[in-house]
Amino acid sequence: MNAALACIPDLPEWQSPQLMAKQSWPSFHEALTWVQQPTSLPRDTDPAPLLERARARLAADEVLADQLCLGLARRQAQHRPGRALKGDGTLRAQLRERFGFPPTDAQERAMAEIAADMEKETPMVRLLQGDVGSGKTFVAMMAMLHAVEAGTQAALMAPTEILAQQHAETLSRLMGVPCVFLSGSVKGKARRAVLTHIAEGSAKIIIGTHALFQDGVSFANLGLAVIDEQHRFGVEQRMKLSAKGTATDLLVMTATPIPRTVQLMEWGEMGVSRLDSKPAGRQPIHTTVHDMAKMDDILAGIQRALDRGQQIFWVCPLIENSETQSAAAAEERWASLTQHFGPIVGLAHGRQDHAVRHDALDRFKEGQTRLLVATTVIEVGVDIPNATIMVIEQAERFGLAQLHQLRGRVGRGSARSFCLLLHSAETTPNGQRRLSLLRDTEDGFLIADEDFRIRGGGDLAGHRQSGLPGFRLSSDIRLSLYANMMAKDSQSELERNPDLSGDRGEALQTLLYLFDRAQPERLLVSG
Template sequence: MTEASALLSPLLAPLGALPGIGPRHAGLLRKVAGGPRIIDLLFTLPENLIDRRTRCTLAEARERVAPGGILSAHVRVIGIERPQRQKQPFRVRVGDGTDELGLVFFHAHFLRDVTIGDELAISGKLERYGLGLSMPHPDYMLPWAQRARIPLLDPVWPLTAGLFPSTMRRAMQSALARLPDLPEWQDHALIEKRKWPSFAQALRIIHAPQPAEGENWEALAERARARLAFDELLADQLCMGLARLSAQDRPGRALVGDGALRTEAMRRFGHTPTGAQTRALAEIDADLAAPRPMMRLLQGDVGAGKTLVAAMAMLRAVEAGAQAALMAPTEILARQHFRNLSALCPVPCVFLSGSIKGRARRETLAAIADGSARIVIGTHALFQEKVIFHDLGLAVIDEQHRFGVEQRMRLSSKSEATNALIMTATPIPRTLLLTQWGELQVSRLDEKPPGRLPIGTSMHALSTLEDVLAGIRRALAKGVQVFWVCPLVEESEVLDVAAAEARWADLRRYFGDQVGLAHGRQDISVRQAALDAFQAGNTRLLVATTVIEVGVDVPNASVMVIEHAERFGLAQLHQLRGRVGRGSARSFCLLLFDDQASLTARKRLALLRETEDGFLIADEDFRTRGGGDLAGTRQSGLPGFRLATGSRADLLLTAAWQDSERVLNMDPRLSQPRGQALRLLLHLFDRHDHQKILLSG
């Protein structure tokens, strides 16, 4: 056992090690805590705090406590009323000499130790019942001598079915009792400047608050939460910093070619690269020429030309005698890449996905294994065990946030010293760059190829749908093709599909057989046939869910209608808008919103109307919705973090990044006293295995 493991063993122990917590409760606690360790439970912060500091007479409560407010009082039992019929409640009448109150219970066992004349300490929600006062099922009802057991500030933790507040409170108290005396890993000057408590003190302040007379407890609690958030952010930044340092030590090989294949590809491309593409290629070339594996993120707005940059990087690997592979999250996108790269690259490309079967699959796998397939494009099928590369020199992963860490690891570990180029069309806010891609070097495509016309974006209330349909009819009569994206519905793909099918039926009645349908629950051959028909111009209007967000390239489609646009994230709306504007015609995006949409929702959509700058849009989306899924769909909050949430995370992140850089510059092996303490921090937040991050790209 390492020194860190020995010191932290009370916190890294399983939840079942807590006294009074058997296997069933341990399973429930694990579900709530999101992990099996005692420290995971301690990182489960309260969702709310009940203030029980209002303690007054019942007469005073009529004036001071609003209905539904919390009252704590000293009372005496006056009478006990048992129900005459089933399902009626038990009532205990109590008073304090100034007024009376009725305690209401539906289970007799709450009254087994209560007799007339008992003095009680009670606390719960005060309700009005006619002219009288009542308290249904008090949160606390104890003998007056035990009144100290009622907390002044009572944390409310998240629960799950079968887990009661009393069990959660008992487990949390036991977990707090196991907190060891840990060395301070934060910079002492920072601790003093921000008046932060220690790690253990911060957890006690939040989980077992004991406000002192006259103390500003709210300010103290905010400092405790900020301290814990900074701990989590610093652990994350240190982990990625260590991954970067390890990458520099990993054995690799320089991939240097003669440029012949790239020259031919540029001739086929027929355009001059943008300045941003030229810069990105220079950065990638420098990485590939270095004797260590590349780990680079290529982020570019919709239509910024990432595919050309990826193709040039892949051809460099091929020129150097290695293979290159590109993995995309959907077959639609993978097939689009295959078409584009086959036309651009002067070497054969092969395609592999789950839909490739039989002889074609066997021949493709053989070509990958013997090296005759120089460039391989596919879906997640590329990382399956039966796919053996002869010599994979470069792995390009597109829209990487749609793949899990394990999937990315399995592709990049297909060969020794594989270089990794990660691509995303979703511009990433600086906050997420630091927290989610901090171990990668970043290239940014912030220019669009010349000749791209701006997309006219407009907002329309759904009450004007008839006018919108009339406009679509005029556009179709001119030969234009139209995307119609249906709304997100209640976090359910099934309901999304139902909405799409209903809209498709409506539009077919309006426009006839020229309306197609594509959604994610169709058989892939059916969906692909619908997309092919639209691409060939056999259908003029395609009703779809967000399945068309990436990988659909129809230059003749110049109108995008997005129904209930207020339900989408700005980043996703920007992605969908990028499906048009790919041809020579002027393109338009119509954002249909509910007439009852809030002013905030309308302001968000107005930003999309005013700008096509994906980086500005992504920053605004993060500011208003949180990080969530980078596709901008239905999640919010900074992904991957439990304590560093909301605006607190963004404010502390820069300081955590700067502190991490400073530590690793002075003590890259974390061998000095503070470095040793920081090793404990990495273990607590399960960030000690930086090799896992390194391999995942």
């Protein structure tokens, strides 16, 4: 520590002189020295107030760096170079005819908002939020055809191969333009052909998984990137797909926006289009919370549902993010339910061979099995309208977004559907609070807002998508004390000195560098 402190150069002061005098703060170098070398404090004074002032000054530095980074990001967003994507509407009109159903008012509003964004000279960063069945895919298809009409390509990235293949089948049937599919399972000659079509531009719509942003994939002219199930991708992954084009428009879709995105929306950095209605005939999903100790009653209720001809999902607990352990739990539950209900019970988990898992899903879809025990492999991309009951075992182990997505696997037909959230006796008050929220609402934005309150919004200028902001020096109390103060200071400085020139501007640039906030553009390109 002594060696490190000896290496600190004389740095210019970035805090305002008025604030320094009012708070009686030491310089940055002094503050670090006082905190790390208490023996350097004056011997004839009480060290506690001095240490508190040193820690307060360092906390304020960190908050100022964060607020300054956000302010710069806002300014860059208003002046980012882009390109206006304008189409003649012919492909979109043809899709409306092929689709066969009139769009809802919410879909029409969202399509108009997205089209207006795409026609601007600045790149679009927009969130399309809507619960399962609200019609997000149709809105995304219209946006992709808008990009194709403008002479560019559009890519749709989904988190699982099941969902990506489902999108590929739908888009190939309805879009009326050349579509290709790319995932890790596409190999050899077929993969080379797909990559050639993407690079040459003959493929107008590209659907795939994480494979889309790999190094070997080169787009001729990517105009729009669509990210489905946004909460399943990391920030870096979304950035990598956007980077495949020049000033690429970005549309992210989700039924539950991740807390980091909710916070970006609160800062006004992301446009939001919300689908707040569902097609006619859809019924709400009745959600209930049950103690695992009542398993006999739960099984009796499942038997009655089976006797009525209903189909049921039974999702096993998430175990320490380990698919191996989750698969073992699913196999154990499958064995016990098979013993109870007989051979009508199927099994699907991520450790199975791809073909075996698909066969299990197909058998369930065709009604050959009536109760499917599964892990989170069914979270997205599984569409079985006859399934009307979702049982989630040890639901307190799942995040709110996952629970909301899993619940969305039922309620896809016109019959009334149910979701049973089973919890263990050791569930924490926080876990009970989350399950109660799921029981009381199906609104994805309310769920995301509560997730934001529980988990925090993540590190806005960094890569984490949840948790308290990545402050090392600012406690909750100091954060509340200095956030507003530093926001006002950074805003007034940027209005006066947007290029951060001059003595204080250069000092603030040093501050951004020290706290790893020197790249504000990273904030907006990933959604």
